[in-house]
Amino acid sequence: MQKVTQASRLLTGIGPETVLADKAYDADALLFCIEAIGAKAVIPLRANRAVPRWFDRNQYRNRNVIERFFAQLK
Numbered sequence: 001m002q003k004v005t006q007a008s009r010l011l012t013g014i015g016p017e018t019v020l021a022d023k024a025y026d027a028d029a030l031l032f033c034i035e036a037i038g039a040k041a042v043i044p045l046r047a048n049r050a051v052p053r054w055f056d057r058n059q060y061r062n063r064n065v066i067e068r069f070f071a072q073l074k
Contacts, residue, residue: 004027004029007021007025007030007033008029008030011033011034011037011039015038016037016039017039018041018042018059019034019039019041019043020042020043020060020063021041021043021063022044023043023044023045023046026043026046026049030043031043031053041055042056042060043055043060
């Protein structure tokens, strides 16, 4: 299992309300970090997650809009 090592550093000091990410970022340490800064995690579950948790599927769809925006900048 890979560890998510840099994501929490990216969140430091910006104070997001919501963090949208793909299932590769479904790590307990990152979820704890997101909760600690008072943000909502919108990250789907990995297939091997032992304890399921809820996430907003409708809001997760917005991730595609964000990705298309950044793809245009290339």
